[in-house]
Amino acid sequence: MKLFGRSPGQAGAHNHDGPSVAMLTVRVAMAASAIVGTAFVVIAVVVAVVAADNLTAQVDHRLTQALDVQSGGPPGGLPDGGAEGGPGFDPTRQDPRGLPVLLWTVSADGTATGQGLNTSLALPVEDRSVSAPTTVSIGGVSYRITGRIVGSQRYVVAQALDSVSSTESTLIVAEFGIGCALLIVVFLGALAVGRRVALPIERARRRQLEFTADASHELRTPLSVIEAQTSLALARSRDGTWDAKAFGRIDSELRRTRHLVDDMLWLARFDSTGGQPDAEPVDVGVLAAQTADRFGAVAEARGQKLTVDAAAGPEGAIVTAPPDWLDRLLGVLLDNACKYSPEGGAITVSVAGEGRRVRLTVDDSGPGIPAEERGRVFDRFHRATDAPGGAGLGLAIADAIVRATGGRWTIGTSPAGGASVSASWPRSVSGHREPHAAD
Numbered sequence: 001m002k003l004f005g006r007s008p009g010q011a012g013a014h015n016h017d018g019p020s021v022a023m024l025t026v027r028v029a030m031a032a033s034a035i036v037g038t039a040f041v042v043i044a045v046v047v048a049v050v051a052a053d054n055l056t057a058q059v060d061h062r063l064t065q066a067l068d069v070q071s072g073g074p075p076g077g078l079p080d081g082g083a084e085g086g087p088g089f090d091p092t093r094q095d096p097r098g099l100p101v102l103l104w105t106v107s108a109d110g111t112a113t114g115q116g117l118n119t120s121l122a123l124p125v126e127d128r129s130v131s132a133p134t135t136v137s138i139g140g141v142s143y144r145i146t147g148r149i150v151g152s153q154r155y156v157v158a159q160a161l162d163s164v165s166s167t168e169s170t171l172i173v174a175e176f177g178i179g180c181a182l183l184i185v186v187f188l189g190a191l192a193v194g195r196r197v198a199l200p201i202e203r204a205r206r207r208q209l210e211f212t213a214d215a216s217h218e219l220r221t222p223l224s225v226i227e228a229q230t231s232l233a234l235a236r237s238r239d240g241t242w243d244a245k246a247f248g249r250i251d252s253e254l255r256r257t258r259h260l261v262d263d264m265l266w267l268a269r270f271d272s273t274g275g276q277p278d279a280e281p282v283d284v285g286v287l288a289a290q291t292a293d294r295f296g297a298v299a300e301a302r303g304q305k306l307t308v309d310a311a312a313g314p315e316g317a318i319v320t321a322p323p324d325w326l327d328r329l330l331g332v333l334l335d336n337a338c339k340y341s342p343e344g345g346a347i348t349v350s351v352a353g354e355g356r357r358v359r360l361t362v363d364d365s366g367p368g369i370p371a372e373e374r375g376r377v378f379d380r381f382h383r384a385t386d387a388p389g390g391a392g393l394g395l396a397i398a399d400a401i402v403r404a405t406g407g408r409w410t411i412g413t414s415p416a417g418g419a420s421v422s423a424s425w426p427r428s429v430s431g432h433r434e435p436h437a438a439d
């Protein structure tokens with residue numbers, strides 16, 4: 001049985017320029033984080049401004065209530081309103097939040113006299129005529145003040161904005177912490193999703209690059225032989241015997257090239273479509289007998305014994321798959337078995353039913369497949385032998401067919417000591433495949 005794949009020295013020979021998909025994923029995650037971060041900053045600023053405006057409006061409302069009380073109106077629910085039984089503002093009482101509403105009396109000559117808790121705090125001259133709520137600095141502290149004329153005097157009330165500033169600071173710190181956590185979550189989430197999505201793309205890209213490089217390597221040998229033989233033929237005088245040998249070599253290399261190109265085109269079509277042609281019920285036993293009949297002449301020419309055992313039992317060996325795909329699969333397995341079995345060797349094709357599955361097995365008497373190579377036996381262009389043969393695409397095509405048709409492989413040792421390669425599929429009844437778990 002043939003062992004195939006990339007030859008030693010080819011591994012790592014495929015360099016490619018440009019950023020990797022992993023790097024692009026990081027960039028996308030960073031871009032997503034930047035977008036989310038920008039949106040969050042805008043929202044956070046709006047929330048902070050709205051919260052500050054609401055708190056300032058509450059302070060303005062308390063100051064207005066204080067002036068209403070001083071004007072002789074009802075307290076209106078102000079916590080530090082006038083004493084029960086009569087109007088009047090009591091400046092000696094604090095707001096429940098611990099911040100007093102300060103009061104100054106401004107006389108006609110502009111003298112400002114503090115009352116209650118603010119007797120030691122001087123009202124700036126430029127603020128004594130205030131009539132609408134505004135923010136000023138008194139003694140290095142921000143205050144919200146407003147004033148009103150009552151009778152012959154002007155009253156100015158004020159309250160420190162410490163509560164507003166404290167709330168703003170707390171809100172900003174909370175927003176900063178939430179923003180950092182959100183950015184970390186968004187970045188890691190985008191990175192995880194991006195890598196999960198990009199992994200198949202990266203694998204496909206690398207596989208395509210390796211496929212192209214390996215195909216170029218495989219095509220170089222036959223083309224070099226053809227070029228050399230043609231150059232020699234043109235440089236020599238005509239010699240019938242030599243010319244016949246040269247054209248024979250050229251014909252052999254052209255056939256090898258044609259076979260390689262056909263295999264590459266099949267794999268390229270398979271990779272690009274990702275699907276399969278119309279499937280139909282196929283009797284694997286009948287197909288195995290037909291394919292073995294085609295290879296009978298090949299085996300006979302090498303003195304090999306090719307036998308078929310298609311006794312699948314009364315239930316038959318019906319599976320649902322494209323017939324031409326299964327025919328190509330059998331051709332690959334028998335071609336390898338004939339090619340790598342020695343002259344006079346034995347090759348057995350058997351089809352058997354195993355419960356709900358149908359198993360196809362090809363045994364040969366060749367060198368077999370070493371256990372350490374069985375994990376790579378279906379890699380494209382992998383060859384673990386220097387024996388002349390194909391380019392290492394046959395079993396890659398076989399593997400693509402088996403996987404696409406819901407089958408699975410078993411690789412072992414044949415009774416003759418060679419390779420034993422089996423593929424099994426869910427048995428079909430009346431043309432319908434039985435339910436099965438994905439392999």
